[in-house]
Amino acid sequence: MRTETTVIREKTAADTEACVALLRRVHARDGYPLYLPPDDEAGFLRPDHQRAAWVAEQGGRIVGHVALHCPRENPTLSAAAAATGLPVDRLALVARLFTAPEVRRQGLGRALLRHATARAPELGRRAVLDVGQRLPTAVALYESEGWSRAGELRISLNESTVLDLWVYVSP
Numbered sequence: 014m015r016t017e018t019t020v021i022r023e024k025t026a027a028d029t030e031a032c033v034a035l036l037r038r039v040h041a042r043d044g045y046p047l048y049l050p051p052d053d054e055a056g057f058l059r060p061d062h063q064r065a066a067w068v069a070e071q072g073g074r075i076v077g078h079v080a081l082h083c084p085r086e087n088p089t090l091s092a093a094a095a096a097t098g099l100p101v102d103r104l105a106l107v108a109r110l111f112t113a114p115e116v117r118r119q120g121l122g123r124a125l126l127r128h129a130t131a132r133a134p135e136l137g138r139r140a141v142l143d144v145g146q147r148l149p150t151a152v153a154l155y156e157s158e159g160w161s162r163a164g165e166l167r168i169s170l171n172e173s174t175v176l177d178l179w180v181y182v183s184p
């Protein structure tokens with residue numbers, strides 16, 4: 014996306030600090046991610062299986078983030094594989110989507126989602142994702158883009174943290 018003031022471009026290592034700062038604000042305000050590892054926020058934003066990531070920038074300020082992840086094994090990918098009939102290695106997870114609270118409802122989240130979704134076929138993959146069942150705003154975005162709910166998951170991260178997720182597949 015490129016308007017007068019907003020650019021979506023590939024994320025670089027130099028963006029790490031700004032992305033972590035934005036993620037902290039989103040976590041405090043929206044409860045996303047449901048679990049943010051306190052000692053490894055940067056790692057949360059750049060896991061080894063991240064194949065591509067983009068940021069949205071306005072006047073030199075990072076105001077949004079999205080990534081494509083291709084882990085070899087993952088419960089969301091397994092559920093999406095069962096729903097689509099595609100093998101896991103033909104799927105990519107749209108992940109780490111968030112926008113700055115002060116730019117919400119201006120189309121940026123939709124633009125980032127479309128950007129990542131459109132890149133998945135270039136990797137020979139179909140975009141899928143999971144979303145916390147307690148994140149109705151994100152669910153509304155995915156459904157308004159024609160994504161289909163393909164399953165649900167309950168993942169226990171540790172004794173006190175359980176994630177209830179919907180699995181969605183791109184149109």
Ligand SMILES: CC(C)(COP(=O)(O)OP(=O)(O)OC[C@H]1O[C@@H](n2cnc3c(N)ncnc32)[C@H](O)[C@@H]1OP(=O)(O)O)[C@@H](O)C(=O)NCCC(=O)NCCS
Pocket residue numbers: 039043045109110111112113116117118119120121122123124143144145148149150151153154155157
């Ligand atoms: C979900 C999120 C990325 C949307 O970002 P955004 O920049 O506001 O997105 P958009 O302006 O493109 O809105 C797209 C659609 O999302 C839905 N939506 C966004 N905010 C909404 C709200 N407050 N209430 C209901 N629907 C909402 C609407 O369908 C909206 O389309 P519309 O404005 O044409 O009605 C943003 O709210 C966010 O960062 N949330 C916290 C992080 C998160 O939950 N990420 C998802 C992880 S799976």
